[in-house]
Amino acid sequence: MDVKDRASERSVDTASQIMLREAERQGIDTAWDRLEAQQPQCGFGELGLCCRNCNMGPCRIDPFGEGPDQGVCGATADIIVARNLLRMIAAGAAAHSDHGRDITHALLLTAEGKSGGYEIKDTAKLNALAAEYGIDTEGRNKEEVAGDLARAAYAEFGNQEGPIRFTRRAPSKRVELWRKLGIDPRGVDREIVEAMHRTHIGVDNDYVNLILHGLRTALSDGWGGSTIATELSDVLFGTPKPIKSMANLGVLSSDKVNIIIHGHEPTLSEMIVAAADDADLIALAKEKGANGINIAGICCTGTEVLMRHGTPIAGNFLQQELAIITGAVEAMVVDVQCIMPALPDLAGCFHTKIISTSPKAKFPGATHIEFHEDKAFDIAKEIVKAAVENYPARNAAKVKIPDEKMECMVGFSVEAIVNALGGSLDPLLDAIKSGAVKGVVGIVGCNNPKIQHDYAHLNLVKELIKNDVLVINTGCNAIACAKAGLLLPEAADQAGDGLKAVCRSLGIPPVLHMGSCVDISRILTACAAIANALGVDISDLPVAGAAPEWMSEKAVSIGTYVVASGIYTVLGAVPPVLGSANVTALLTEGAEDLIGAKFAVEVDPFKAAKLILDHIMAKREALGI
Amino acid sequence: MNHVIIGNSAAGVSAAETIRVIDRSSPITIISDELHTFYSKSLIPDFISGKASLEKTYLRTDTFYKEMDINTLFGEKVDKVYPGKNTLALSSGQEIEYGKLLVATGAGPRVSVDIDTGIENFFTARTIEDAQAVKEAALQARRATVIGAGLIGLKLAAALNSLGLEVTVLGKYEILLPRVMDSTAGEILREVFEGNGVNVLTGVKVSRVSSDGVRLSDGQYVASDMVVMAAGVKPNIDMLEGTEVEIGGGIVADSQMRTNLEDIYAAGDVVEDIDFLGGGRRFINPIWPKAVLQGRIAGSNMAGIKRNFPGSMMMNSVQFFDTPLISVGIVLHEGCDYHEEVIRYNKKEKVYKKLIFEKDRLKGAIFLGEIDKAGVITNLIREQRDIAPIKERLLSKSFGYGNILKVPVADRAWIV
Amino acid sequence: MKEIFIDIGRCVGCKSCELACRVEHSRSKNLFAALSESPLPRRRVFVEYGDGKKVPLQCRHCCEAPCVDACISGAMKWDSETNLVVHDREICVGCWMCVMVCPFGVIGREKDSRVAIKCDRCYERDEPACVEACPTGALLFTTLEETEKLRRGRLVKAL
Ligand SMILES: Cc1cc2nc3c(=O)[nH]c(=O)nc-3n(C[C@H](O)[C@H](O)[C@H](O)COP(=O)(O)OP(=O)(O)OC[C@H]3O[C@@H](n4cnc5c(N)ncnc54)[C@H](O)[C@@H]3O)c2cc1C
Ligand code: SF4
Numbered sequence A: 001m002d003v004k005d006r007a008s009e010r011s012v013d014t015a016s017q018i019m020l021r022e023a024e025r026q027g028i029d030t031a032w033d034r035l036e037a038q039q040p041q042c043g044f045g046e047l048g049l050c051c052r053n054c055n056m057g058p059c060r061i062d063p064f065g066e067g068p069d070q071g072v073c074g075a076t077a078d079i080i081v082a083r084n085l086l087r088m089i090a091a092g093a094a095a096h097s098d099h100g101r102d103i104t105h106a107l108l109l110t111a112e113g114k115s116g117g118y119e120i121k122d123t124a125k126l127n128a129l130a131a132e133y134g135i136d137t138e139g140r141n142k143e144e145v146a147g148d149l150a151r152a153a154y155a156e157f158g159n160q161e162g163p164i165r166f167t168r169r170a171p172s173k174r175v176e177l178w179r180k181l182g183i184d185p186r187g188v189d190r191e192i193v194e195a196m197h198r199t200h201i202g203v204d205n206d207y208v209n210l211i212l213h214g215l216r217t218a219l220s221d222g223w224g225g226s227t228i229a230t231e232l233s234d235v236l237f238g239t240p241k242p243i244k245s246m247a248n249l250g251v252l253s254s255d256k257v258n259i260i261i262h263g264h265e266p267t268l269s270e271m272i273v274a275a276a277d278d279a280d281l282i283a284l285a286k287e288k289g290a291n292g293i294n295i296a297g298i299c300c301t302g303t304e305v306l307m308r309h310g311t312p313i314a315g316n317f318l319q320q321e322l323a324i325i326t327g328a329v330e331a332m333v334v335d336v337q338c339i340m341p342a343l344p345d346l347a348g349c350f351h352t353k354i355i356s357t358s359p360k361a362k363f364p365g366a367t368h369i370e371f372h373e374d375k376a377f378d379i380a381k382e383i384v385k386a387a388v389e390n391y392p393a394r395n396a397a398k399v400k401i402p403d404e405k406m407e408c409m410v411g412f413s414v415e416a417i418v419n420a421l422g423g424s425l426d427p428l429l430d431a432i433k434s435g436a437v438k439g440v441v442g443i444v445g446c447n448n449p450k451i452q453h454d455y456a457h458l459n460l461v462k463e464l465i466k467n468d469v470l471v472i473n474t475g476c477n478a479i480a481c482a483k484a485g486l487l488l489p490e491a492a493d494q495a496g497d498g499l500k501a502v503c504r505s506l507g508i509p510p511v512l513h514m515g516s517c518v519d520i521s522r523i524l525t526a527c528a529a530i531a532n533a534l535g536v537d538i539s540d541l542p543v544a545g546a547a548p549e550w551m552s553e554k555a556v557s558i559g560t561y562v563v564a565s566g567i568y569t570v571l572g573a574v575p576p577v578l579g580s581a582n583v584t585a586l587l588t589e590g591a592e593d594l595i596g597a598k599f600a601v602e603v604d605p606f607k608a609a610k611l612i613l614d615h616i617m618a619k620r621e622a623l624g625i
Numbered sequence B: 001m002n003h004v005i006i007g008n009s010a011a012g013v014s015a016a017e018t019i020r021v022i023d024r025s026s027p028i029t030i031i032s033d034e035l036h037t038f039y040s041k042s043l044i045p046d047f048i049s050g051k052a053s054l055e056k057t058y059l060r061t062d063t064f065y066k067e068m069d070i071n072t073l074f075g076e077k078v079d080k081v082y083p084g085k086n087t088l089a090l091s092s093g094q095e096i097e098y099g100k101l102l103v104a105t106g107a108g109p110r111v112s113v114d115i116d117t118g119i120e121n122f123f124t125a126r127t128i129e130d131a132q133a134v135k136e137a138a139l140q141a142r143r144a145t146v147i148g149a150g151l152i153g154l155k156l157a158a159a160l161n162s163l164g165l166e167v168t169v170l171g172k173y174e175i176l177l178p179r180v181m182d183s184t185a186g187e188i189l190r191e192v193f194e195g196n197g198v199n200v201l202t203g204v205k206v207s208r209v210s211s212d213g214v215r216l217s218d219g220q221y222v223a224s225d226m227v228v229m230a231a232g233v234k235p236n237i238d239m240l241e242g243t244e245v246e247i248g249g250g251i252v253a254d255s256q257m258r259t260n261l262e263d264i265y266a267a268g269d270v271v272e273d274i275d276f277l278g279g280g281r282r283f284i285n286p287i288w289p290k291a292v293l294q295g296r297i298a299g300s301n302m303a304g305i306k307r308n309f310p311g312s313m314m315m316n317s318v319q320f321f322d323t324p325l326i327s328v329g330i331v332l333h334e335g336c337d338y339h340e341e342v343i344r345y346n347k348k349e350k351v352y353k354k355l356i357f358e359k360d361r362l363k364g365a366i367f368l369g370e371i372d373k374a375g376v377i378t379n380l381i382r383e384q385r386d387i388a389p390i391k392e393r394l395l396s397k398s399f400g401y402g403n404i405l406k407v408p409v410a411d412r413a414w415i416v
Numbered sequence C: 001m002k003e004i005f006i007d008i009g010r011c012v013g014c015k016s017c018e019l020a021c022r023v024e025h026s027r028s029k030n031l032f033a034a035l036s037e038s039p040l041p042r043r044r045v046f047v048e049y050g051d052g053k054k055v056p057l058q059c060r061h062c063c064e065a066p067c068v069d070a071c072i073s074g075a076m077k078w079d080s081e082t083n084l085v086v087h088d089r090e091i092c093v094g095c096w097m098c099v100m101v102c103p104f105g106v107i108g109r110e111k112d113s114r115v116a117i118k119c120d121r122c123y124e125r126d127e128p129a130c131v132e133a134c135p136t137g138a139l140l141f142t143t144l145e146e147t148e149k150l151r152r153g154r155l156v157k158a159l
């Protein structure tokens, strides 16, 4: 097949296409090639019908009814599919929540004066959260308050009886519903542990009961672990405010030391960004022949510093390998989540050093420089130094940096949006009521090589803003939009007249960047605030969620807590549940009666947009607006 | 060599095709007392029920005989064969010469009951004409009686039942399908028939058939508007009367399908076989696949390529209503003390499986309700393989050819 | 002439071939959509288990095939152009004579419509769906000569 064609089939992003062609030229395999090599993928897995939960298995159910319809233990398709889904939710919730725990740990160390370089940046937020937790602030210094807050947040993980504090941001109707269904989460770790318990052989064998616990576990992530991660990050690193930066592989520099920070947690990236400003290291870089140090991000850890420091972002999930193929990356510094194990091998073809930092995430073939919060800055300097020292190894002949980069405006935390609206949500509510803005849709999630890179993200967003729907987004969708210029006020030109006018008058983009994937909690908070302001439940709002190119277990947890929070959610990739007609029906139909929202699956972004618009119009009608 | 074949059915056509493949030029003539081109007698019940149209029963295209360069004499009955002269006489008076002769005349219905003379509602079902007559009569009738609870009798009974008739089956033995089922399977089958509204009377003897019903020897009277007879067959061998051709229960042939006379061969239902599974039992084995195979063997030898018939064993497959059943080999072994059997019976699901062994050889099998993978078992019976290594697995849920790999198999070129 | 060969040691028993076969013989040709078709598409390849080995098996397209001999309706036929044993579901009456005689046990049944089901070697495709689906190369679509080469190559290696 034509090399050029293949690249453009794989991604709509020009920079990525260029690098894919380069990969092809050099005979380097990427995720797309590995996906091809995996074809055909196992249908039992695709349908969620394979169970490995005990060693009488593995068992699989014949979806066509000719072979076995039960596992060795007697588990049916319903049980196996529901158990597998619950385990995915538990894994996703664990990932987000453990991230939240790490942030809490950093805050606690900082409060106790034991962290190596962090300080409490946002006292207003600290006080607001303290108030939410009922922590006394009067006459106490911020360290004392932060210490109490960190300990209170810590306790949420081990909380046995609930409630998790931040769940109470939700409208009381919603909380009441959760209680009634028995899915009001009691503690983050508890729900995850219980999910693992229930899915052990011979425990929970009722698919409805299993899925309900899935909702509870996911809620403990969304309103628990993820919200804690977001809120305490804001305290520690500052609540994001609109800021301009650049996005795409073109942000890599041809004459500076390029360090890519990739992964999820801000604790590391914050320090790397700080260390890169260190005069000694800059001098060292010059000494090595470089014109300075350039930090760029990939995935959420990149997003965290993008929205707080304007650090440029090099790309989203599927661009991690492409960044290395530019031949211009001295070091890719990684922490946790969504870091492809393929990286060290790939880096071996170039001079790039993969530097792993988390004791939880080691990569054979990578350089491991373990990161600890108590010596954060020193370790960050060591890492940056290693990158700088690697600069002379760069082979200029191998360097190919695409020109593509795009300006973007990021950092619309809930506080920043309220601020942009002039101090209250009212202007937005009015715009929604008047119909200038038809609704609000949160678009999130990963990239997935099964879907043309960024295609579904961009087209869904464009379709929605064209129809006067305000888009708020996070994670890899936000990065896709940044690269495509949709995160600029000028993008309002692509919006429908109503939304365009609102954006123009406020000077905001039609697509608001809310942060990393744990920051989907910001979307929950925003929806809760709007619902409370209108005196309705979240499920009454003209809002929806979408994950057009999702792939990770985290995304499964996200989708589930979004739906459990009352928000209709459209998935762009088919989840592994179709093996059970009952579970599928529960998720895509029955859930509506249960919790006022449901899932839909639509791979075509245009049709997905239509589904969402129909949903929004129906909700508007029900609200009488 | 001038090849003449009597019988335009499974055995005859199979032989003609085989000869033609080997020998492109010798003349071949097929003689049949029927007018139709080659059709499937086995489809007669489906034709009656309407499941198969007349066209569907035809097994070759219109141009088949022409393409194969086969002469046909249809609607001509062979009255007599003259082995001394290598000729035969047709009922039209014409005399035909043959180089090699194949007798593939099949078997006709055995009518072993007393029938009132001149009645018009008594039928047999061996030809498509018979079937057409049954079909027409069924349009007028409300009640039908089928004499014979063997395979064909039951097939016909089911067909008439499907046309909405009130059907009674009369069987001589206590169980249905006496030669292919055992008593348990026969009982399940009875339930199946009765459940579908067919009256089943077994262990009865017909004393007389009249125009308004059937009188049984115990005095019972089964009123009916039509009677169909399907109780056994007898080989069509009249044309060999007075010749030297050795006749037993049917024509006796060697493993090359040759009779005791040099130029005369026989194949299909007309032949008396020896059951290679047991004790030299001689029997008529009136089944389609055997007729096709014997026709092929006969044809090959007639054309000069020596081939042997591997031997005959009973087998049959059919579906009655929703219940499929397969019976292979020797399934009744009362009185044979060296046999052992394994049975799986699920009463609720109406699934019954039985295997009959003689030491480490399989001798027979019954599958009722569930028949998947039966062919693997059939082949183990046919090849009389030593099944010791897999004996316990033969009726397991996952049994299949995969299990056989342990048993030596000659031709496995397709396994790397 | 290409045929489907089976490299037995390589089968891991994942049944990908069975699923691919059903998808190929579905109306939608899509796994997810095929699940809601009626009748459900039936498999024509069977992953069997015996003697510690997993064996993916489909119609061997025998010459002088027993199923063709046994078929009372003419539905099962030898196609001399493609060298395949073909089955015409329009003609089939569901008497299961073929099921009774297939020595490999690879003729299935579509119970509701009462017709036999068997491998058509995906005659419309360049490579049969089961072969394409096999992740380990346990199913090969190649010629006897090539297979012999492979087999001999292995024997030599084993020496
Ligand atoms: C109703 C019915 C259902 C059956 N169902 C099954 C089944 O499900 N499975 C199965 O395996 N088998 C079944 N059979 C049996 C199967 O049809 C026979 O085994 C098969 O037809 C035998 O073929 P043949 O060529 O030996 O003889 P036949 O098919 O009997 O053909 C012999 C031909 O020779 C002609 N002929 C006879 N004498 C003369 C003569 N003197 N001159 C000229 N022509 C003559 C006859 O008219 C006839 O056309 C069934 C049979 C019947 C009747
Ligand atoms: S179905 Fe069975 S008997 Fe028929 S050709 Fe295929 S393998 Fe041979």
Ligand code: SF4
Binding pocket: C070, C071, C072, C073, C074, C075, C076, C087, C091, C092, C093, C094, C095, C096, C097, C098, C099, C115, C116
């Ligand atoms: S089931 Fe169909 S294909 Fe098989 S023998 Fe009967 S009619 Fe022929």
